[in-house]
Amino acid sequence: MEPCNRREMTRPEIQVRHSNRPRVRPPTRAPPPARSKVPLKWLFRVASVAGGIQFGWALQLSLLTPYVQELGIPHAWASWVWLCGPLSGLLVQPLVGHMSDHCKSRFGRRRPFIVAGSISIVIAVLIIGHAADIGRLLGDSMVSRPRAIVVFVLGFWLLDVANNVIQGPCRALLADLTGKDQRRTRIANAYYSLFMAVGNVLGYATGSYSGWYLTRPIWIILIVTALTWIGWFPFLLFDTDWMGREIYRGKPNEGKNYHMGVRMGSFGLMLNSVVLGLTSVVMEKLCKKWGAGLVWGISNILMSLCFITMLIISHLAANIEYTRDDLPPEGIVIAALVVFTVLGAPLAVTYSVPYAMIATRIESLGLGQGLSMGILNIAIVIPQVLVSVGSGPLDQLFGGGNSPSFAVAAVAVFASGLIAILALPRLYVQKHSVLV
Structure with missing residues (x-):
């Protein structure tokens, strides 16, 4: 048999041979599609929630301190009723905000909390507005109304909690819709501020007008x-x-x-x-x-x-x-x-x-x-x-x-x-x- 003419290649030769081969580049991933901007009218609609929230706050600020005194709560104790506002803001908003960040609902992360808060506000307003009537049904007299006071305080605190449940997710939803676009973020929050003003105007106007009651x-x-x-x-x-x-x-x-x-x-x-x-x-x-x-x-x-x-x-x-x-x-x-x-x-x-x-x-x-x-x-x-x-x-x-x-x-x-x-x-x- 004839001796084999093949010989072992040295390392430099291997490197040269590999260097002459065309390099195959790994497949590149397509860039993620650009996120379409949310129309401004959507931001306007979301921000309109602030009108209802602020309407409730305005009524509270203008009427509820006089109302609690009419129920029989002394003036010195009236400020204690308002303690729920800062406490609920301190506890409820961070908790609800964290829960909405991790919510997996098919309706979206923020909407379930906004809807739940809205329903709670309706219930709270009905409780507050009929506190005296509910107290009378529970046994209050025309002179002493302790049950009406308890009903009122419960409704008042529920209203504060519900307002805070809505505010955080509503602001967060605006941030979700605007993303990193600073200009649209400013526009969205300007809309929110506008509806806060509208809610204040309507709320304080309601408190100043004596003819809203229908019999x-x-x-x-x-x-x-x-x-x-x-x-x-x-x-x-x-x-x-x-x-x-x-x-x-x-x-x-x-x-x-x-x-x-x-x-x-x-x-x-x-x-x-x-x-x-x-x-x-x-x-x-x-x-x-x-x-x-x-x-x-x-x-x-x-x-x-x-x-x-x-x-x-x-x-x-x-x-x-x-x-x-x-x-x-x-x-x-x-x-x-x-x-x-x-x-x-x-x-x-x-x-x-x-x-x-x-x-x-x-x-x-x-x-x-x-x-x-x-x-x-x-x-x-x-x-x-x-x-x-x-x-x-x-x-x-x-x-x-x-x-x-x-x-x-x-x-x-x-x-x-x-x-x-x-x-x-x-x-x-x-x-x-x-x-x-």
């Missing part, structure tokens, strides 16, 4: 109004859709039945408006004869019966066969149109009686009519928001039809009718007024 009769009007609009709003939202979807069994963008139903529903609303106008003409005579509260109550119960009739019509329409060109029987359509028409009478009452009642009652208290209309509008808008948010998921939960919303409407309106019949005539039928 029990006004509360009854507002409650009846709110329940009435829980009934009306589903109908106003879904009336023509109900006719097209559940009476004509149509679907949007599928065939002609849905659009035929919508047109028939519009015809029913036209008849509804005719009855509304005719009822408005005789409204004064009805209220003069029976009393506005009784007229309102009867009209709401009539409205509840109409909604129940709509549920029955929906059930019948879903369980009978349509034979003539897949269109509903004439009896079903006529029944639906009759319901639409009859609802014009309760709508006329809703458009007139509550406004007359609230305006007259506010006038007797010496308050402005603009304020009375604003107060009544709150009782209308809040139910509309609730119905707008809740009716869609509720209907979807029970199959996607409109019947669940109409069922809730029927119950709410029936309850409002009973309240109006039982409470409003006794409070509002007067000798020298037609609608009150």
